[in-house]
Amino acid sequence: EIVLTQSPDFQSSTPKETVTISCRASQSIGSSLHWFQQKPGQSPKLLIKYVSQSMSGVPSRFSGGGSGTDFTLTINGLEEDDAATYYCQYSTADTPAFGGGTKVEIK
């Protein structure tokens, strides 16, 4: 069973800063790594699929990268609207897994 470990758990940054969230898999997962954004009281929203493919309508300041076991979500030029918890996810026809989440706060 794949385990995803995210870091940091919490990130407090000012607007316009660049924020990087890490997601490490317990073993190589190829490119089956995706990123979700969840705001309080809402359902998770798929931001980026297969490491780096942005979903329609997602601002260009969000980007994903990595391979194998180490992946990142980068927010270039943080905005107030980006306050949320971000989750990485490994998708598979077997048993998918989510990372523990990273809460991003805007100072």
Add this chain to the structure above:
Amino acid sequence: EVRLVQSGAEVKKPGESVRISCQASGGTFTNYWVAWVRQVPGRGLEWMGRIDPTDFYTRYSPAFRGHVSISIDNTNNIAYLQWSSLRASDTATYFCTREYGGNPPALWGQGTQVTVAS
């Protein structure tokens, strides 16, 4: 445009049973699997299990196998998650999602809050 519409909040006592639902509004579950995800208050997302509407095959995460049951009514495009004996630790919000073949879930229901307290 397809939406996943979930049933309303439930308040139950330990040991009671409950079934929550997820309906595909404006579409069907055809060609997709339906999965359920748990979110305990203040905590992360946990994949619970899924069902294939084509053959009713179910797969569960080891953490939930034997404690919950997933089913589907293809005639009415409704998927269900049920418990026969709730525990206080089942208190959480439950989301249904549509997924297929290892692809990430792009469509989510609005969530159903289940509270279990004596």
